[in-house]
Amino acid sequence: MSDAPALSCTGIRASYGPVQVLFDAGLTVGAGEMVALLGPNGVGKSTLLKVIAGLLKPDTGAVTLGGIDVTGYNTRRRVGLGLSQVVGQATFPSLTVTENLTMHGYATKDKRWTRDSVEAALAVFPRLHARRNQPASTLSGGERQMLALAKSIVVEPKVLVIDEFSLGLAPVVVGGLMDLVRRLNERGSAVLVVEQSVNVALSLVDRVYMMEKGEIIAEETAAELAQDPERVRALMLGGHVAVPS
Structure with missing residues (x-):
């Protein structure tokens, strides 16, 4: 199991x-x-x-986490195996920053561990620490995205999936969030980013998969793709991107 990928999807229909x-x-x-x-x-x-998270059952194919076939597992069991997903700026608006983070310690009954994990998350995100007692509804878009990412420190995921984290945010905010994702990766989380901005993705990740009409049509390193603006342009416009021979 030690050599198994953190996350694998095969033959998903x-x-x-x-x-x-x-x-x-x-x-x-x-x-x-x-x-x-x-x-x-x-x-x-x-x-x-959705298939990775267990929210949609595939017609065929398999999903594994750390070599464990989780295709038939519900979302809760997948979270227990280390899967965490960040979708946009999802937070509980009426709860404070601290309460939002504490909510993500539900998987353990050790209140001290949860408290320490919340403090560790706030230490990584100084702007959130300064607003720890404010309702999430009073935060800016970038701060809400930070809060969504901060939960990942509390749950310490083995696999972190982030969906469109740059959407609607100013470039300076996105740059700061990218640094935070790198720090989460350095803490041990494998990261899968689904991102509309090709430039953001290429400056963040090691490898890239390209999808078109429900199929993976290409896989290559981010460095290789960054050197081929024509392929990047075709991807951004939604045209078919030919796989190199």
């Missing part, structure tokens, strides 16, 4: 009713690796994330 959305989609994220899944809107990226 998934549908909404009679409409098939994913066609044998697959990807892997190695332990300690950062990987991006890229593609225009509507190609099935969020659907694949």
Whole structure:
């Protein structure tokens, strides 16, 4: 199990009713690796994330976490195996920053461990520490995104999945959030980023998967893709990106 990837999806087909959305989609994220899944809107990226999280049962295919087949597991069991997903700026608006973080310690009955984990998360995010007693509804968009990322320190995930974390945020805020994702990766979390901004993804991850019409059509290193602006342009425009021979 020690050599198994942190996350693996193979041969995933998934549908909404009679409409098939994913066609044998697959990807892997190695332990300690950062990987991006890229593609225009509507190609099935969020659907694949639902399959990974256990929110949508695939028609065929398998999902593994650390070598364990979790295809038949519910979301709670997957979280127990170290999966954590950050979707946008999802927070509990009426709860304070501290209360939001404490909520993510539900998986343990050790209140001291939860308290210490919350303090550790706040230490990593000074802006949140200064606002620890404010309701999440009073935070800026960037601060709410920080709060969504901070929960990952509390739960200490083995696999962190982030969906569109730069959406609607100023470039200076995105740059700060990217540094925080790198720090979470350095703490031991493998990271899968689903991101609309190709430039953000290429400056953050090690490898890139490209999706088009429910299929993974290419896989390469971020460095290789960064050197090929024509492929990047085709990806951004939603055109088919040919796999190199």
